[in-house]
Amino acid sequence: MKKPSQGQTQAQPTGLQQLVERDRDHNCGGFGVHHVCVKVDAVARLPTRFGDFQIVAFWNNRDNKEHIALVHGDVIGASDVPTRLHSECLTGDALGSLRCDCRDQLEAALRALASMERGVLLYLRQEGRGIGLVNKVRAYALQEQGLDTVDANRALGFRDDERDYAIAAHMLQSLGVRSIQLMTNNPDKIRQLEQHGITVSGRLPHVMAPNEHNRFYLETKAARSGHFIDLDETERLPEQDDPVIVEGEPKG
Numbered sequence: 671m672k673k674p675s676q677g678q679t680q681a682q683p684t685g686l687q688q689l690v691e692r693d694r695d696h697n698c699g700g701f702g703v704h705h706v707c708v709k710v711d712a713v714a715r716l717p718t719r720f721g722d723f724q725i726v727a728f729w730n731n732r733d734n735k736e737h738i739a740l741v742h743g744d745v746i747g748a749s750d751v752p753t754r755l756h757s758e759c760l761t762g763d764a765l766g767s768l769r770c771d772c773r774d775q776l777e778a779a780l781r782a783l784a785s786m787e788r789g790v791l792l793y794l795r796q797e798g799r800g801i802g803l804v805n806k807v808r809a810y811a812l813q814e815q816g817l818d819t820v821d822a823n824r825a826l827g828f829r830d831d832e833r834d835y836a837i838a839a840h841m842l843q844s845l846g847v848r849s850i851q852l853m854t855n856n857p858d859k860i861r862q863l864e865q866h867g868i869t870v871s872g873r874l875p876h877v878m879a880p881n882e883h884n885r886f887y888l889e890t891k892a893a894r895s896g897h898f899i900d901l902d903e904t905e906r907l908p909e910q911d912d913p914v915i916v917e918g919e920p921k922g
């Protein structure tokens with residue numbers, strides 16, 4: 671990876687809207703083993719409590735799921751674009767579940783991206799490490815009977831992680847970013863994107879600042895290298911695949 675440089679200073683219109691027209695007849699060979707192909711389908715402004723974004727809705731030929739990007743600033747043709755890949759977690763993101771810290775990770779990422787000149791968050795609809803919501807709830811139920819998350823997923827006939835970042839790679843290419851600085855603590859995610867042809871020019875540590883409510887949880891998770899322990903001492907893997915780095919805590 672080359673050293674991150676300053677982003678482009680030249681102001682340009684975002685032009686995300688033009689991607690809808692550009693992609694109307696798009697049909698490439700596809701990314702990854704499943705030859706996934708995406709099109710930019712619709713673009714609109716999305717002011718949020720974290721800052722101003724545009725929401726980009728994608729069509730894809732693979733899973734009938736509605737993956738989206740939240741784009742802050744001008745990213746078409748830009749290099750070193752701060753980027754976060756977030757996998758959907760309905761229970762955490764929308765319902766505030768404490769079984770995971772997905773919502774904390776999502777909010778921290780959006781807040782950070784909105785504070786920068788430009789940035790992209792891909793919201794990938796791969797709920798429950800890719801197994802779907804119903805199966806995630808089934809896996810939670812199995813965990814309550816004493817299985818860990820890996821065994822629970824296997825009991826349901828899945829691998830422990832069914833996620834695939836080929837679609838993320840194509841989405842980034844469709845957005846016209848030249849290179850990204852990936853907001854992650856997970857080198858494997860960088861490797862996967864690079865395998866799909868994305869230039870990852872740098873890494874931004876995804877640091878979670880603890881508050882009085884989640885400090886113990888985050889510190890435990892950090893100390894356990896991405897694993898954390900329930901009050902009933904059941905060990906689980908996090909749903910987002912980034913081990914949390916807590917500000918002020920030793921890494922790893």
Ligand SMILES: [Zn+2]
Nearest residue numbers: 697698707708
């Ligand atoms: Zn394509």
Ligand SMILES: [Zn+2]
Nearest residue numbers: 759762770772
């Ligand atoms: Zn979650």
